[in-house]
Amino acid sequence: MDSSPTSLLLRPPMDTSTILFDPSILQKQSKITKEFIWPQNDRTNSLEVLQAPLIDLQGFFLNHEPSILASAELISSACRSHGFFQVINHGVDPSLSRQALDFLDHFFTLPLPLKLRHRRNPGSMWGYAGAHSDRFSSNLPWKETFSFGFHDTSLSHPVVTDFFTSTLGHEFKQIGLVYQKYCEEMKKLSLTIMELLAISLGVERMHFREFFEDSNSIMRCNYYPPCQEPELALGTGPHCDPTSLTILQQDNVGGLQVFSDEKWKSVPPVPDALVINIGDTFMALSNGKYKSCLHRALVNRQRTRKSLAFFLCPREDRVVRPPPGMVVDGMRKYPDFTWAELKEFTQKHYRADMNTLQIFSQWLLTASSSSFK
Numbered sequence: 001m002d003s004s005p006t007s008l009l010l011r012p013p014m015d016t017s018t019i020l021f022d023p024s025i026l027q028k029q030s031k032i033t034k035e036f037i038w039p040q041n042d043r044t045n046s047l048e049v050l051q052a053p054l055i056d057l058q059g060f061f062l063n064h065e066p067s068i069l070a071s072a073e074l075i076s077s078a079c080r081s082h083g084f085f086q087v088i089n090h091g092v093d094p095s096l097s098r099q100a101l102d103f104l105d106h107f108f109t110l111p112l113p114l115k116l117r118h119r120r121n122p123g124s125m126w127g128y129a130g131a132h133s134d135r136f137s138s139n140l141p142w143k144e145t146f147s148f149g150f151h152d153t154s155l156s157h158p159v160v161t162d163f164f165t166s167t168l169g170h171e172f173k174q175i176g177l178v179y180q181k182y183c184e185e186m187k188k189l190s191l192t193i194m195e196l197l198a199i200s201l202g203v204e205r206m207h208f209r210e211f212f213e214d215s216n217s218i219m220r221c222n223y224y225p226p227c228q229e230p231e232l233a234l235g236t237g238p239h240c241d242p243t244s245l246t247i248l249q250q251d252n253v254g255g256l257q258v259f260s261d262e263k264w265k266s267v268p269p270v271p272d273a274l275v276i277n278i279g280d281t282f283m284a285l286s287n288g289k290y291k292s293c294l295h296r297a298l299v300n301r302q303r304t305r306k307s308l309a310f311f312l313c314p315r316e317d318r319v320v321r322p323p324p325g326m327v328v329d330g331m332r333k334y335p336d337f338t339w340a341e342l343k344e345f346t347q348k349h350y351r352a353d354m355n356t357l358q359i360f361s362q363w364l365l366t367a368s369s370s371s372f373k
Contacts, residue, residue, distance in 0.1 A: 019137070021130030021144060022112045023225035030228065035140045036131070037232045042139075042296075050258045050265035053078050054273065058089040060192065068199065076200040079290035082260040083278035086270055087193070092185045094272050097249055097308075100182045103175045104306050107168070108144055108223040118167055120147070125218065125347065127167065136351065142233040142299045146221045150183040150310075151214070160219070183219055186247050186310035190217075193245060193276060201286060203325045208285070214315050216339075218243065224255065224297065224305040235297035235305065239352045241279035242342055243311035248275040253305040259294035259354075280357040281314065281339060287322040288333035294354040316340035334361045 019035055026032070053074040059067020078085040107115070112130075120127035120134065126148050131140040148163045160183055164176025194208035224235040235255060250256060250269040257264045258277075267275060283292040299305065314320065321336050334357065345360050346352050 019131070019133040019140070020112065020116075021133060021140075023144075024112070027226065027228060032142075032227065032229045032233055035133075035138055036142055038139055038234050038237060042234065042238055043231070044264065045257075046263045046265065048263055048265045050082065050084060050260055050267050052082075052084045052086055052258075052267055052275070054270065055085055055087045055196075056089050057087050057091070057192065060196065061089075061091065068196070072196050072200040075196055079197075079200070079278055079286075081291070082258055083283075083291040083293040084258050084267065084275065084295075085277075086267075086273040086275050087189075088270070088273045090189050090274055091192075092189060092274070096178070096182060096185065097272075099178050100308055101249065101251055101306050103178060104221050104223055104308075106172075106175060107146060107221075115144070118146075123347075125149070125343075126163070139237055141236050141297075142224060142227050143235045143297075144223045144225075146223075148179075148219055149216060150187070150219055151216045152184060152187055179219065182308070183217070183310065186219075187215070187217065187312075189274070190215075190245055190247060190310070190312040193247075197282070197286075197290075201289065201326065203323045207323050211285075211318070212244070212312060212314060215313055216315055217313050218311040220309045220311065222297075222305075222307045222309060224299050224307075226302055226304060227299040228301065230299045230301050233299055235299040238294050238296045238354070240292040240294055240354050240356055241277065241311065242281065242346045242352050242356055243279040243313050244281040244285070244339075245312040246275075246277045246279060247310040247312070248277070249308040250275060251306045253300070253303050255298040255300070255305050256307075257296050257298060259296075264296070279311070280360075281320055281342060283357060284320050284334040284337070285322050285326075287326040287331075289326065292357065313343075314339045316343070335364050337361075337364055 055071050055074055060071060075085055115128050118128045120129055129145045133140055148160060150160055158180045160180035161173065161176035164172045191209045191212060194212055195205055198205050198208045227233050252269050254269055256267040258267060278290050278292050280292045283290055316339050319336050319338060342360055346356060350356060350359060
């Protein structure tokens with residue numbers, strides 16, 4: 001089998017116009033259709049729980065040095081192993097988090113024709129998607145998503161609120177205000193975590209915070225309806241996040257799993273805690289010292305699962321390059337790239353998996369050498 005970078009790129013998706021993810025119809029069928037059935041090796045399971053440390057950020061906000069160092073040490077151990085940890089006392093108002101989760105029902109319980117009015121356009125990441133059937137034709141996830149961008153270069157221009165009112169209508173303005181505030185809080189928290197990541201890696205404390213200060217991030221609302229054959233389906237297939245850092249708010253249903261020590265291990269919800277994981281872009285910034293780990297989401301037969309994922313991303317034209325302290329003897333694991341290049345690669349050429357960064361690096365180097373011939 002040809003394993004060159006170009007041979008591993010996705011072919012353009014087949015015409016999937018007939019594949020519509022309508023839970024009100026699909027759940028009345030006795031079996032799920034073949035497009036939603038995943039290969040057996042992707043569905044293997046275990047009963048183990050991931051040892052993801054619970055980091056209390058109160059000491060950081062109080063500038064208590066011993067607590068900061070202890071948190072950084074726990075983060076370092078987790079990120080060198082699997083890249084997942086949880087945070088509590090993170091400063092995000094629990095009532096805001098609950099409201100942001102509850103508001104998902106306002107959109108995702110709309111009739112399908114109304115949701116389809118707001119589906120994302122070809123080549124865009126923003127808007128509604130049902131099972132990602134606009135991009136793929138098999139191994140479809142049993143979920144719906146609504147995605148939008150966030151940047152806070154000017155708080156006088158609330159980009160999230162404007163997106164909700166312009167896309168969904170003025171009746172969604174209040175919901176847009178909630179998600180605007182939620183994204184602002186996620187940005188603050190992500191910069192705090194970037195300070196801790198810098199300390200844990202032994203680089204200048206403000207380096208990563210300053211790198212992401214003018215970030216262009218992604219907010220994704222996930223909605224996983226009950227599935228009549230959950231043992232055959234997946235809510236989200238195995239993948240690594242190509243972004244830098246993910247802040248995930250789970251509801252109390254559960255379903256997140258991480259592939260660690262050659263096993264799938266669950267990450268049970270902790271009340272008022274947020275799940276943090278390293279993405280491919282930060283793995284490159286750490287010169288491979290910190291892991292972007294394979295993870296997935298399960299569905300169940302009885303309950304709808306909801307989650308909110310905030311993906312921290314650098315400004316699109318910013319060059320992703322590890323700080324000098326991360327490079328020993330000039331040994332770089334990955335070439336320089338911009339977030340715009342990696343985003344385009346995962347949106348147009350390659351379905352994100354555990355090899356995304358490696359294949360992307362090969363693709364970049366191949367494209368670079370070809371341009372000089």
